[in-house]
Amino acid sequence: MTLSRISLALAAAVLLLVSGCGYNTLQSTDEQVKAAWSEVLNQYQRRADLVPNLVETVKAFAKQEQDVFTRVTEARARVGSIQATPELVDNAEAFARFQQAQGELTGALSRLLVVAENYPQLKSDANFRDLQAQLEGTENRITVARNRYIKAVASYNVTVRQFPSNLTAMAFGFKTKPNFSVDNERDISKAPKVDFGQKSK
Numbered sequence: 001m002t003l004s005r006i007s008l009a010l011a012a013a014v015l016l017l018v019s020g021c022g023y024n025t026l027q028s029t030d031e032q033v034k035a036a037w038s039e040v041l042n043q044y045q046r047r048a049d050l051v052p053n054l055v056e057t058v059k060a061f062a063k064q065e066q067d068v069f070t071r072v073t074e075a076r077a078r079v080g081s082i083q084a085t086p087e088l089v090d091n092a093e094a095f096a097r098f099q100q101a102q103g104e105l106t107g108a109l110s111r112l113l114v115v116a117e118n119y120p121q122l123k124s125d126a127n128f129r130d131l132q133a134q135l136e137g138t139e140n141r142i143t144v145a146r147n148r149y150i151k152a153v154a155s156y157n158v159t160v161r162q163f164p165s166n167l168t169a170m171a172f173g174f175k176t177k178p179n180f181s182v183d184n185e186r187d188i189s190k191a192p193k194v195d196f197g198q199k200s201k
Contacts, residue, residue: 021164021165021167021168022159022162022164022165022168022169023165023168023172025159025165026156026159026160026165026168026169026172026174029152029155029156029159030156030174032152032155032156033089033149033152033153033156033177034086034089035152036145036148036149036151036152036153037086037088037089037149038086039145039148039149040142040145040146040149041084042145043138043141043142043145044079044084044102044142046138046141047105047109047135047138047139047142048076048079048080048105050131050134050135050138051072051073051076051105051109052076053127053131054072054109054112054128054131054135055069055072055073055112057122057125057127057128057131058112058115058116058119058122058128060122061119061121061122061125061128062115062116062118062119062122065115068108068111068112068115069112071108071111072105072108072109072111072112074108075101075104075105075107075108075109076105076108078101078104078105079101079102079104079105081101082094082097082098082101084098089153089177089178090175090177091178092178095178096178099180099181109135116128146180149179149180150179150180153177153178153179154179156176156177157176157177157179160174160175160176161176
């Protein structure tokens, strides 16, 4: 057998090995994770964009609640200080910081909405009610986007760990990705209460 035929046979064997050991699956599941992560970021950004208007609207009716406004503003600033790049999902520590910052903002918004319950004029304000509806829709979108991300990461991580695709993963540098924690998922499933409709007498 000539050298060129041996090279061709080796190339064909490598191609069969790679395609049969999960390389294509690793690539496709990695792309699914990236797409799902992008949607998570979009929805969190949508929520962050609502915060300044929400704070200013509540502040117009409840100026004395300065401590709550400060906490929301600071939590939003911490969220904004994290560089939420696609590579963040490959760094467990950075992902944990992102998750913690988003959790703090969720908590701060919840406190703000509890405060708003004490101001009937605020609850009946048209601008506030519009922001309320936008926030509620955004929280729902965040939950959906996170669930898609969780499923995408779970599928990817199984491929990275499972034999024989784990060998391909090691050879090409694919590593498991961090996911939202169970505790955090439990918290996020309790979206902030945003129903400020007038209570029936």
